[in-house]
Amino acid sequence: MVSFLAKRLALAVVTIYIVITLTFFMVRLMPGNAMSYLESQLTAQGGLSTAEIAAKVQEAYGVQASGPLWQQYLAYVGHAFTGNFGTSIINPGQTVLSVIAGALPWTLLVIGLALLISFTIGVVVGTLIAAFPQSALAKIGTGVVSFLAAVPNYIVALVLIYVVADRGHLLPASGPYSLTATPGWNFPFVGSVLQHAILPVLSYVIVAFGSWALTMKGSVSTILGADYVRTGEAWGLSRRRVTQSYIGRNAMLPMVTNLGLSLGYMFGGSVFIETFFVYPGLGYYLIQSVNERDYSVMMGCFILITVAVVVANLIVDLVYPLVDPRIMSPGRARQKGLTVSGLATENQVADPAERSVA
Amino acid sequence: MTFLRDLWRIAKSDKPALIGGVVVLIYLVVAIVGPMVVHIGYQKNSSLAYLPPSLKYPLGTDFLGDSVLSELIVGTRPIMEVGLATAVMVVAVGVTVGLVAGYLGGAVDQIIMRITDVFLTIPGLPLVIVIASIVKTTNPLALAGILSIAGWAGLARAVRSQALSLRTSDFIDAAKVQGLPLRNMVGRQLLPNIGPYVAIHFLLAVTDAIYAEVGLYLLGVAPITGTNWGIMINLAISQGALYTSQSAFYLFSPMLAIVFLQVALVYFSRAMDRLFNPRLRVQ
Numbered sequence: 001m002v003s004f005l006a007k008r009l010a011l012a013v014v015t016i017y018i019v020i021t022l023t024f025f026m027v028r029l030m031p032g033n034a035m036s037y038l039e040s041q042l043t044a045q046g047g048l049s050t051a052e053i054a055a056k057v058q059e060a061y062g063v064q065a066s067g068p069l070w071q072q073y074l075a076y077v078g079h080a081f082t083g084n085f086g087t088s089i090i091n092p093g094q095t096v097l098s099v100i101a102g103a104l105p106w107t108l109l110v111i112g113l114a115l116l117i118s119f120t121i122g123v124v125v126g127t128l129i130a131a132f133p134q135s136a137l138a139k140i141g142t143g144v145v146s147f148l149a150a151v152p153n154y155i156v157a158l159v160l161i162y163v164v165a166d167r168g169h170l171l172p173a174s175g176p177y178s179l180t181a182t183p184g185w186n187f188p189f190v191g192s193v194l195q196h197a198i199l200p201v202l203s204y205v206i207v208a209f210g211s212w213a214l215t216m217k218g219s220v221s222t223i224l225g226a227d228y229v230r231t232g233e234a235w236g237l238s239r240r241r242v243t244q245s246y247i248g249r250n251a252m253l254p255m256v257t258n259l260g261l262s263l264g265y266m267f268g269g270s271v272f273i274e275t276f277f278v279y280p281g282l283g284y285y286l287i288q289s290v291n292e293r294d295y296s297v298m299m300g301c302f303i304l305i306t307v308a309v310v311v312a313n314l315i316v317d318l319v320y321p322l323v324d325p326r327i328m329s330p331g332r333a334r335q336k337g338l339t340v341s342g343l344a345t346e347n348q349v350a351d352p353a354e355r356s357v358a
Numbered sequence: 359m360t361f362l363r364d365l366w367r368i369a370k371s372d373k374p375a376l377i378g379g380v381v382v383l384i385y386l387v388v389a390i391v392g393p394m395v396v397h398i399g400y401q402k403n404s405s406l407a408y409l410p411p412s413l414k415y416p417l418g419t420d421f422l423g424d425s426v427l428s429e430l431i432v433g434t435r436p437i438m439e440v441g442l443a444t445a446v447m448v449v450a451v452g453v454t455v456g457l458v459a460g461y462l463g464g465a466v467d468q469i470i471m472r473i474t475d476v477f478l479t480i481p482g483l484p485l486v487i488v489i490a491s492i493v494k495t496t497n498p499l500a501l502a503g504i505l506s507i508a509g510w511a512g513l514a515r516a517v518r519s520q521a522l523s524l525r526t527s528d529f530i531d532a533a534k535v536q537g538l539p540l541r542n543m544v545g546r547q548l549l550p551n552i553g554p555y556v557a558i559h560f561l562l563a564v565t566d567a568i569y570a571e572v573g574l575y576l577l578g579v580a581p582i583t584g585t586n587w588g589i590m591i592n593l594a595i596s597q598g599a600l601y602t603s604q605s606a607f608y609l610f611s612p613m614l615a616i617v618f619l620q621v622a623l624v625y626f627s628r629a630m631d632r633l634f635n636p637r638l639r640v641q
Contacts, residue, residue, distance in 0.1 A: 011472070015479045026492055143374075150624040152569045154576060155613045158591070158600070162609070164601050251431075270482030272573060286484060289578050290491040298488060305484050313479060 009319045011308045019306045020080045023299040024073055063341035085300040089293070096300035099285060104304065107175055107274070107281030111266050112198055113128075114204035122206070122212020123255065142217070149210030154272035157203040161276060165200060172196050174278035200277045204266060214257055219251045226250075249323070256323050260313040267305050280306070318326065368629055378625030385619050391437040392431040398424050398585060411607060418607040420594070427606050439567055443487035443502035444509070444567035445560050451506065452513030453556060455577055457548070460521025468505065471518065474511045478606040482508025484488070486570055490579050501580065505567045513559045520552045554630060561627035565620050572616055 038133035042053045079085070085096035125145065129138045165173030172178065177192040223229060224247065232246045270283030278284070282301050369376040411418045418426050459470040474486055489504050524547075533547050574580035575588025582589050594609040 011475055011479070014472070015476045018476055023488070026488065146624065147621055150565070150621040151617050152572070152620065154573060155617060158609075158613065162600050193382045235512055262482045264479065270486060271483060271577065275577060283484075286487065287579070290487060290577075290579055298491070302484050302488050306480055309481050310479055349400075 004321075005317065008314060013259050015310050016076070016303075016307055019303055020077055020186050021073075023302060027295055027299060028072070033337045044153075054267065068348055079301065084301070086296045088289075088297050089295065096296050099297055100282065100304045103280055103282045103285050103301070104308070106266070107270055107283065107308075108281060109193075110200045110273070110279065110281065111263075112202070113197060114201045114208065115263070115266065117201065118205040118208035119212055119255070119259075119338050121209040123216050123252075125209065126213040126216025127220055127251075130224065131216045133221065141213075145210040145213045145217075147210075148206060149214060151207060153203055153269045154276065156206050157200070157273050157276045160199050160203055173199060176280055182346045200273050200279055203273050203277075204247045204269065206270075208262065208266070211262075212255070212258075215254055216251065218245065219254045223250050253324055256316065256320060258294070259316045260309075263312045263316075264309045270305075372629050374625040375629035378622040379629065380628075381618060381622035382626055385434060385438060385622075388431055390400065390437040391434050396428045396431045396508050403539050406490055416564045420590075420605070420608045426590075426611050429585050429590055430587070430611055433590060433612065434615070435587075436584065436586040437571065440496045440502050440571050441564045441568040442507065443499055443572075444505040447502055447506035448509040448513060448563040448567075449556055449560050451510040452559065453517050453552070455514040456517025457521050457552075460518040461525060463522070463525070467518070471515075474514050474518075477508075478512035478515070483570060484571070484589065486511035487577070487579050490574055494581060496583060500576075501571065502567070506563075508570070509563050509566055512561070513555070515636035516559065517552050518557050520555060521548070524548060524551055558627045561623050561630065565623045568616065568620065587615055 039053055042048055073288060085100075088094045088099060125141060129141050129145075132138050160235055161173045164170050172195060174294060177183070177189060177196055180188075183189055229242065229246050232242045237246075245322050264304075267283075270281055272283070273279070274281045274284035275287045282305050285297060286301040286305070289295070289301060369379055419427055420429065455470060455474070459467045459474075473626035486504055486508050489507065490501070493500065493504060495504070505581055530543075530547060533543055536549075571580075572586075572591075575582065575586065576592050576595075578592060580588075582592060590612040591609065594605060594612075597605065600609070
């Protein structure tokens with residue numbers, strides 16, 4: 001158990017470190033080097049001495065533009081791990097940290113709500129389809145669900161904006177809350193925030209619940225045919241006991257292992273949904289900074305998105321032993337052997353280390 | 359020939375997969391033939407802008423007076439090109455890495471798998487956006503290279519776990535004892551077993567690549583030059599298509615084109631398992 005968590009923690013730290021390193025070298029070694037670009041821009045503007053320009057560049061990126069590369073690198077990594085990503089290039093008065101710290105709650109709000117809703121609907125729909133596979137509703141349901149799971153989320157977002165907001169004027173299509181509301185814990189503000197979150201959340205949910213339902217359906221139908229379920233029924237256990245402890249808990253395992261993957265996907269999708277809904281989260285600022293060539297904000301957003309996904313994965317790993325106690329028991333090696341020999345299907349993977357297969 | 363016969367037999371029994379396959383085939387034909395037959399003129403004739411659908415312009419015209427249908431057809435090739443090229447790269451890297459890790463095992467396997475874990479954790483789309491914004495390329499192969507960075511790790515893991523279990527299986531031992539040549543080991547023993555994974559992953563990699571590629575154009579991260587579906591939607595939105603109904607055909611035609619292709623690919627991918635898995639193929 002401890003070694004399992006230690007391994008996951010080490011992986012998390014290494015991933016963040018690699019992303020920070022990657023961003024450092026991308027900005028400096030790629031064609032159109034962002035730091036020399038800023039330098040030449042400032043030189044072209046004139047009125048500044050070379051030393052002043054160097055100081056400005058240093059302020060923007062949190063490192064010295066001159067000096068050996070390894071020195072710049074160490075300074076950058078040190079700064080990044082303490083949360084210092086320099087200042088925005090477009091708005092020099094703003095630190096990158098303040099931009100991304102203001103953006104993170106909005107992204108977490110929308111993605112959190114979307115995940116909760118799509119997961120719940122997915123579990124219910126998937127279970128229903130698996131429980132009554134011959135019914136007409138299950139067949140239509142499977143068709144609809146696998147269709148929705150294949151539609152890109154940005155298309156759903158654009159259709160929602162067009163139909164519901166801009167043509168229908170039913171819900172607001174942009175911003176996190178209306179301008180008339182005063183931020184704080186008051187009723188109009190919270191209401192306005194929720195109202196503005198409906199369409200972005202819906203854009204995620206319409207696409208995501210389909211894949212949750214498909215996973216759940218696959219998982220439940222595999223378990224329905226398992227010997228231990230028949231044994232439970234043969235013992236005369238109550239229907240409730242069989243559905244909850246025998247089928248339900250086991251069917252949830254692949255769902256939990258899929259959480260990590262799904263979160264990465266949702267944080268990725270936030271670039272579209274937040275940009276189209278002008279929703280000031282991490283994805284929105286990532287695209288803004290990309291289009292404005294504000295590299296320091298861009299790197300900050302990218303690093304924070306990765307950190308958010310890594311932390312979310314870590315939380316899933318922490319929760320996993322609660323859902324599947326086998327992972328803590330000494331019999332785990334045996335379990336793993338069983339997994340490899342093919343008892344676990346693509347959808348039903350017992351070890352979170354193997355989750356990516358699904 | 360037996361392959362084609364099997365394909366037909368499997369497709370016949372699975373209607374969604376059959377329809378999916380036919381739709382994908384139509385897209386391929388349009389991508390290959392379309393640009394030779396259809397030409398777009400960039401007319402810049404404002405009297406022709408935003409015409410409703412007619413016999414001459416079945417999907418109406420855009421803000422420059424060009425036929426939306428023609429743009430749609432011309433725009434198919436760049437999307438399919440990049441989608442297929444990305445999938446080829448993803449499969450090549452994923453299968454190689456997975457087979458090497460699974461077959462060698464030990465320390466090499468551990469190192470490769472930790473690297474794979476890192477790539478699986480980093481959210482793919484933001485990574486692609488950041489790289490694309492710095493590289494700024496219009497070359498389809500370079501774009502495919504960028505897009506494939508996000509995709510190979512999942513396949514590598516799947517192939518590796520297959521290779522791990524194959525390595526210790528009896529029929530591989532039997533093949534080794536018989537002293538079969540490497541060509542037979544790879545072609546007849548290993549590949550049929552990882553074939554379904556690879557085939558399904560190839561099609562899903564195409565959908566992922568198209569999703570990300572169109573997304574890059576939508577966001578304006580990839581350079582807006584030429585004609586493809588992503589650029590069409592991007593231009594439609596920047597011309598205010600979300601606020602009027604007169605350009606609805608211009609806005610929604612490329613979207614529908616993407617949705618049909620994505621859904622068809624996913625449905626078609628379901629038939630792959632039965633096609634490439636020898637145990638399932640035999641009736």
